[in-house]
Amino acid sequence: MAELQNLTVIGSGVLGSQIAFQAAYFGKTVTVYDISDEIVAGLPAKWQKLSEFYARDMAATPEQLEATTARITGTTDVTAALANADIVIEAVPENLELKRKVWAQIGAAAPSSTIFCTNSSTLLPSDIAQSTGHPERFLALHFANEVWRNNTGEVMGHAGTDPAAVQAVLGFAEQIGMVPIHVEKEQPGYILNTLLVPLLGAATHLWVNDVASVEDIDxxxxxxxxxxxxPFQILDVVGMETLYQINLNTGTDESRRVAERIKTEYIDKGYKGRDTGRGFYTYE
Known part of the structure; x- marks a missing residue:
C-alpha cells in the first residue's frame, strides 16, 4: 500500500486531539473533524496546550511546533474532511451504536483506498467493521493517553481485515513515533487495557462501595x-466522560452506580478530568 500521509481524525477530544498533534509533529498532514463550529474554533487552544507538553517532554523547538500546527486543519464538514484521507482514525465516545453510525458516514464518504482505524478502548473491530461497508479495510489502532510519552500503538484487526492493511497501519504507527504492537487476535481491551482495566475497576469498586477514599486508595x-x-490519578488522565461511558455500557448494578456517581458528582459539575483542571483531583 502507498504511504499513509494524509490523516483524518474523527473526534477532537482528549485522545483525538493528541493523535492529531502527534501525527502532525511527525510530518503527517492532518484534518480534524468534529461536530460543531464551537469545538473546531477551540482547537488552536488545544494545540497551544499540547505545544507546551511537547516543549517540556520532547524538547520541541518553537519552529517544530509552529510547523506542527500548520499541518493541522479543523472542519465540521465530514465530506471535506475525508476527501483526501489515506487513513482515518476515529476517536468518538465509547458507545457502540454511536461508533456504528459514525462509521457508516465515513464508509460512504471516504475514498476507496482509505484505511479505517478505530481508537476504541474496549470494543472489538468485528463489532463495528460491517458498519463501514468496507470491513476488509477496518481495524483498530489504539493509543495510550499522553501519546507522546506513553507511545504504544496497538494494532488489532478482525478475521476479515486485509493483512496488507494491518502491515500498513503498523508502519504508520512507527512513522508517527509510536512503538507498534501487533495484537494478533481480537481481545477486548487489547493488551494495555486488559492489564489496566481490572485495576481501575477494582479501584472504583472500593470507591463506590465507600470502602476507602480516593486518596487512600491511590x-x-x-x-x-x-x-x-x-488508579484515580490514571482515571483523571483517561477522563470522566470515558469512565462514565464504559461503566454505563458494562451493564452490572455496580457499574451503573459508578456511572451515576461519576455523572452527578463530577461531569454535571464540569469536573471532567485532568484535561479540564479538575477530576478526582484538582490541577493547576
Missing part, C-alpha cells in the same frame, strides 16, 4: 507498588 497503590500514579 496512596495504597503508590506506596505498595512504587507506581508513580494511583
Amino acid at each position: 496512596r495504597t497503590w503508590r506506596t505498595a507498588t512504587g507506581s508513580p500514579l494511583g
